[in-house]
Amino acid sequence: MKTIQAVARYFPENCGGIQTHLSELLPELEALGVESKVVAAQEKPEADTYSYQGVEIYRYPAFPVPKPEPLHGGSGHGGFEYFAQWLKQQKAEIYHQHQWEPKCGLAHLRLAKELGMGTVVSIRLPHPICQRNTLMFEGKTACDGKLDLMRCSQCAGVPKNLPSTMIQALSQVPISVSEKAKGKLGFLALPAYIAERQKGLVEMAKYADRIVAMSQWVYDAIAINGIPEEKLFLLKHGISESLVKTTVSQPRKADGILRIGFLGRWSPTKGIHVLVEAIKCLPTDAPVELIIHGVPQDEPYRQRLMDRIGNDSRIRVANQLKRDDISAALSNYDVLAVPSQWLETGPMVVIEAHANGLPVVGSDLGGVAEKVTHGVDGLLVHPSDPKSWAEAFALLAKDSSLLDKLRQGIKPPRTISMEAADSVTLYQRILAEKSVKTAYQMASSL
Template sequence: MNGLAVLQSTAWYPPYSLGGTEVYLEGLTAALADLGVVSTVLAPRHADAPLEYEHAGVRVETYPVNESPTREEFKFGRPHEGFETFRAHLRRRRSAIYHQHSWTRGCGPHHLRAARELGMRTVLTVHVPGVTCLRGTMIKFGASPCDGYVEAKECGACWAESRGLPQPIAKAVARLPLAIGQCARRRHSRFATALSARWLGAEQLKRIAEMIVHADRVVAVCQWLYEALAINGVPTDKLTLSRQGLSKADLGALKSVDAMRSSRESPLRLLFMGRWDPVKGVDVVVRALRLLSQDASVRLTICAVPAPAGEDAYERKVRALAASDRRIVIRDPVARKDLAATLAEHDALVIPSTGLETGPLTALEAQAAGLFVLGSRRGGIAELVNEADGAGALVEAADVTAWAQAITRLAALHAQGRLNLPGRAVRTMAAAAAEMAQLYGAL
C-alpha cells in the first residue's frame, strides 16, 4: 500500500470540532499511515481555521461554505458558495481515492458527485442515520425503531410530526401532490415547510439513488445501518460492514485506567459522555435517579458537549431537573487527554440514547477501561454490549422506571464488589484501517 493516496473528506475535523466521526477519522488516518497509505483531509473551513494546516501529522485542506443557504441553494438545490474551491482541491488530487465521511450541506451529495465526475474512485462511509432518515433518529414517529426503508409519504409524515404537527395532520400533509410540496419548499415560512413533507421524502429517495450511482463502495459502521442501506437498494457488492475501533493512542491511555482508578467503595459512580441533545437521552437517567430515594448510594456525572447557540433548550431543561439533586454533577466535556483519568473516577458508563446509534465509541472506550456499560436496547449500543459477559446491561430506551430499576440493580452489584471489572479487548482502529486499505486496493 506504500504511496497510495486517499483524500478523506469530512464536514468537521479537529481541532476545530471533535465528535465521534472526527475521532474515528483521526484514528483512521493514523492507522492507515502505519500501512503506508497517505491521507489528506479536506473539510469546510471553520471560522478560526487557516486555508491549510497540519493536525496530528496529517495535512488538512479547507474550503469555504457560506453559513446560511442562498436562495439558489434553497430553491434549486445548487451547491453552497465556495463549491468551486472544493472542486479545485479535487482536481489537484484527482489521482487519489476520494473517501467521504459526511452527508451534509457542506460535505454531501454534491461533493460525492463532483469526485465521480472527475473520474475519481469514490468511497462513502455512513456514520449517521440521516443518510436514510429525514428525522435523523431512525425512530418512527418518535415511538419505535424503524427499519430505514425510505417511502416518500411515510417518511415525509414522520418528519412533519417531528416538526410539531399532530400525527394525523402530518400524514394528511404528506399525501399532498408532489407539485404542492415542491412549490411550498420555495417559500420561507413554517407552514410552507410543513407542506413540503412529501417532497422531502421523495428527495431523500433521489439522494439515495444518486449515492448508489456515485459511490464505488458504501461503508456502514454497524449492522443495523448496513441493513438499512441494503433495504434501500445499495447493492451488496458495493456495501461493506466495517465497525469502528479505538486508536492506538487511546488504547495505550486506557490501559492505565485500572492503576489510576480511585476507591471502588460506595457510592456507585455513573458517567455520561455525549451531547446536550434529546436523542442522547441523558434526561432519562436524571429522571431515573430522581425516582430513587435520596439515600440511594449513587452519583451521576454529566460531561456533555454544548448545543449550538440558540439550541440549548434541552440542556436548560435537564440542568433544571438536576439542580435540586446533589447526587448529580454537571461538568465540561471531557478532553481526549483527560479521557483515561475521567473514566478512572467512575464505575459505569450510561448510554441512554433514544435514537439508533451507529457506535458509540464511548462504549468501546468504557469497555477497554473496565467500566460497566449500561445502555439502551437500541441500534449500535445493543450490538456492542453483550449482557452475557456480565460487563454490561441493556435497558428499554426512554423507560424511566426501567432505568431506575437497572441503576438499583447495578448499585447492589457495586456494593457487593462485583463491578471490579478488568479492561476488555475491543476492536481497534488498526483492524478498521486494514479493511479500508484492502478496499482501497480493490479500487
C-alpha cells in the same frame, strides 16, 4: 496509495466525533502505506491550506452557508468551484467522503467519480435516510429505515387524515416551491423532502463505488431500500491502542457507592434527562452517584436539567473533559451510562469504556445495542423509561458480584489499527475492480 478524506469541517476549529476519529485514523493509514490529504469546508468566503498533525488540509469556502436540504448538496454551494479546482489538481486514487450534507455531499462525490477516482461514502448518522434525523418511528421506537412515502410523511408530521393521493401529489412539488409552504402549513413540504431523500440515496449509490456502513443497523437500513449489497461494506469503529488498558478496572470503592459516569453532549438525543429522572426515581438513601461530564450544545436543555437537579447531592455536574482526560475519568466510575435516544453508529464512548474495563448500562438501541452484550459486559435497558434505568442502577448498587461479572465479561475491543487495515482492504478492492473494468473496456475496443 493516495487518498482524499473529505469532511464538512476540520481542526483546529471545534469539531465532533467524526473529525476526531478521522484524525486518529490517518496515522494508522499512513503506517500501512496510505497517503492522505484532508479536504473540508469552511464558512468563509475564501480558501485556506495548512498542515495539521502532519497532514495537508485544504479548506474550501461554503459561503454563504448552504441551507440543509434532503439531496445534501446535489446542486453544489457558493464556493464549490474552489473545491472543484483543488480536487482536479490532485493525483489521488481514492476519494473517501465521511459526511453527507450540503457542505460535503452529493455534488462533491459526483465530481470525484467523474474525475475517475475510486469513491467511498461513510454513513454514521440516520440523516441520509430519515426526515426526523433519528430513525425513531414517531419518536418512540426504532425504525427499519425503509423509505416509504406515506409512512415517512406521517411519521415526520403530515396529518394522518391527509389522503394518500394528496401526499403523492405533494411529493412531486419541486423543493424550491415546497420551501414556500413553510409556516403554519409547513407539513405540506414534507412529502417532497422525503421523495428527495429517496432520490439522494439512489444518487449516492450511483456515484459511490462503496457505501461504508459504520454499524450493522446502517447496513440493514441501506440494504432494505434496495441498494445492492455489493455496494455496501461494513466497517466498524476501532479505538486507539493507547486507550486500551491491559487490566480490569478497579472494584467499587469502600464507601459502597455506585458511581455512574456520563460523557456526551447536552442534547435531548443523548438522554441526560433520562438519567436525571432515573436517579430521582430511586430512594434518597440509595448508594448511587451520577457524574455528568457534558459537552455544550443545547443551553436551554442544560438549564432545564440543572433546575431539575436542584440540590440533589446524588447528581454531580462536572467539567467538560478534554480528549486526553477521558481515560482517567472512566477509571473513577463503576459503570458508564449511555442513554442514547436515537440510533447511533457508535457512540465511541462505549468502546472507550470497555477499553478501560468499564461495564456499560446503555439503551437497547442502535449501535449501543450492537456493542453491549446484555448480562455479559453491561446491561441494556429501555431507552426512554427512567424506571428501567433506575432498576438497573439499583441492581448494580445492591449486587457487587454482578458488577464484577460484567467487568470480567469485557472482551478486548476492536482497535483503530484493525479499522485501518479493513479500510486499506476496501480501497485495494475498489482499485482492483477499476483495473479489471479498464482492462475489459480496452479489450472490448480492440
